[in-house]
Amino acid sequence: MKTLVIGGCGFIGSHVVDRLRARGHSVKVLDRQPERFRPPVEGVEYLVGDFSDQMVLIEALAGVEAVLHLAGTTVPGTADLNPALDVQGNLIGTLGLLDAMSRVGVSRLLFLSSGGTVYGRPDQVPIPETHPLRPINSYGIVKVAIEHYLDLYGRTRGLSPVTIRASNPYGPRQGHAGVQGVISTFLTRLRQNEPIEIWGDGSVVRDYVYVTELADLCARAVATDRTGPYNAGSGQGTSLNEIIAILHAVTGRDIAPLYRPGRALDVCESILDVSRAKADFGWESTIPLREGVRATYEWMAQAG
Amino acid sequence: MKTLVIGGCGFIGSHVVDRLRARGHSVKVLDRQPERFRPPVEGVEYLVGDFSDQMVLIEALAGVEAVLHLAGTTVPGTADLNPALDVQGNLIGTLGLLDAMSRVGVSRLLFLSSGGTVYGRPDQVPIPETHPLRPINSYGIVKVAIEHYLDLYGRTRGLSPVTIRASNPYGPRQGHAGVQGVISTFLTRLRQNEPIEIWGDGSVVRDYVYVTELADLCARAVATDRTGPYNAGSGQGTSLNEIIAILHAVTGRDIAPLYRPGRALDVCESILDVSRAKADFGWESTIPLREGVRATYEWMAQAG
Numbered sequence A, B: 001m002k003t004l005v006i007g008g009c010g011f012i013g014s015h016v017v018d019r020l021r022a023r024g025h026s027v028k029v030l031d032r033q034p035e036r037f038r039p040p041v042e043g044v045e046y047l048v049g050d051f052s053d054q055m056v057l058i059e060a061l062a063g064v065e066a067v068l069h070l071a072g073t074t075v076p077g078t079a080d081l082n083p084a085l086d087v088q089g090n091l092i093g094t095l096g097l098l099d100a101m102s103r104v105g106v107s108r109l110l111f112l113s114s115g116g117t118v119y120g121r122p123d124q125v126p127i128p129e130t131h132p133l134r135p136i137n138s139y140g141i142v143k144v145a146i147e148h149y150l151d152l153y154g155r156t157r158g159l160s161p162v163t164i165r166a167s168n169p170y171g172p173r174q175g176h177a178g179v180q181g182v183i184s185t186f187l188t189r190l191r192q193n194e195p196i197e198i199w200g201d202g203s204v205v206r207d208y209v210y211v212t213e214l215a216d217l218c219a220r221a222v223a224t225d226r227t228g229p230y231n232a233g234s235g236q237g238t239s240l241n242e243i244i245a246i247l248h249a250v251t252g253r254d255i256a257p258l259y260r261p262g263r264a265l266d267v268c269e270s271i272l273d274v275s276r277a278k279a280d281f282g283w284e285s286t287i288p289l290r291e292g293v294r295a296t297y298e299w300m301a302q303a304g
Helices: A011-022 A054-061 A083-104 A138-156 A182-191 A211-222 A240-251 A275-281 A289-303 B011-022 B054-061 B083-104 B138-156 B182-191 B211-222 B240-251 B275-281 B289-303
Strands: A002-006 A026-031 A045-048 A066-069 A108-114 A160-166 A168-170 A197-199 A208-210 A228-232 A258-260 B002-006 B026-031 B045-048 B066-069 B108-114 B160-166 B168-170 B197-199 B208-210 B228-232 B258-260
Touching (some): A002 A054, A011 A211, A066 A083, A083 B138, A108 A138, A138 A160, A138 B083, A160 A211, A182 A240, A182 A289, A208 A211, A208 A289, A211 A275, B045 B054, B066 B083, B108 B138, B138 B160, B168 B289, B208 B211
Parallel strands (some): A002 A026, A066 A108, A197 A258, B026 B045, B066 B108, B108 B160, B197 B258
């Protein structure tokens, strides 16, 4: 299948490119910049540009059978600082993509949503896809609006959209800037002999998924005709304090986190029910967190 | 209380102005155009301008204690034609309002949302405010996103937002362009001896609320410190065929509607549970539909 990966040079996107290639699909990438941690992948066609530019988009869509939309102009921690920018970049940008796709007749779309933010404070864990969407930050609000539009375009404009609601992905090629994920951030700080800060008492529970497994789900799902939302996580909850214990076991370093006053707005526990992805795609996450953290740590040592 | 009514020259806005005045509040109006059906109301300060213009907004907010945001750049029937425009005008515009309010320190906000579109296809009728928000058109998607942002700004930026989720308002001063409401549209067509068209078999059930009653709820709610969503409807369901029967009774005219193939996307039955507004504001709709329709018909005859 001929695929276009928008955001294919990012953390998750680069792994999705790998998994698509491994499954025999041809891959075109549209991104604003090249991959950060490795040279261009042989056999992949790279287009440099902004997906919110209609001319760029129309050119990128030529000859394509399916689009994987993994581009994001914000991350959860920063979107709240300027919601209008978040809406402009991500929501209006995505509407432009939907319009362009329906105009040129490309119907299949995989959208990467956020299982960690679309549900807000869950009524139950693990959280099924049918749980009400009550996002409590701008990142989640925009993801929910996009999902609603996917549904609308699916019903009225011939689009065939499938949504992957990822939990907290981690693994090689994740940025270390401190905004993208605690595992990469903590590992980086350990390597630099800097203290690890934890907001709250470390009891906050999240669902962490190794990025290659998430990417594999994307590559599988886009090649089907299934539509609607699919949670993508490990189905397991891990507290920050448990993460610290794993980091200690993997790195052999003693860690004394600095506990800072907690952010009252945080969701205490987020674990995804991933049975739908298992039932429809035969997919499940099997890499234990400790192994994934070890692989990430080894990649960091190698990447320098 | 010193109030600013954004969209105060519109159909609902003009009635809200009346109710605020009747309750002794001072009223400033910001709208892009003057009222269509009557001269400026004495004692009301009118500002002509677009609420998405920050300079206009800052000026309008001077000296104000509460804002009623009733402005809309789209209606349900047309928003789907250009969702990006809908998002730009209504969502980004409203984010600008929220930012301006938190910047100048005006915290109280009443937002007019849409009880007919935010819920999508309801699991139950009458629909309580706690029902999941699953909008199926752009108008509803944008209203939901705005409600999520109101919640966010309420938690993080000191705003005190209350939301009125109106069902289908009707009454004097509603536009007759055929996009704003079936009662005004049908009455206008009757007066012009034009045929009445019904999409589907006329069994579609909606909750109609007389505009002065809706406006009264807005005037009451904004003067409290209650936050969150409130349904505003009659709590009664009326089918299109029942509307036709009422129109016949009120106008004395024989009506033979032209039944057109139904739009599959329509929600079959939408009736709001209005017990929360009754409990918190002592509000309920008491004007029977037949009386409201009669008053609307008489107003039309008078307005010419």
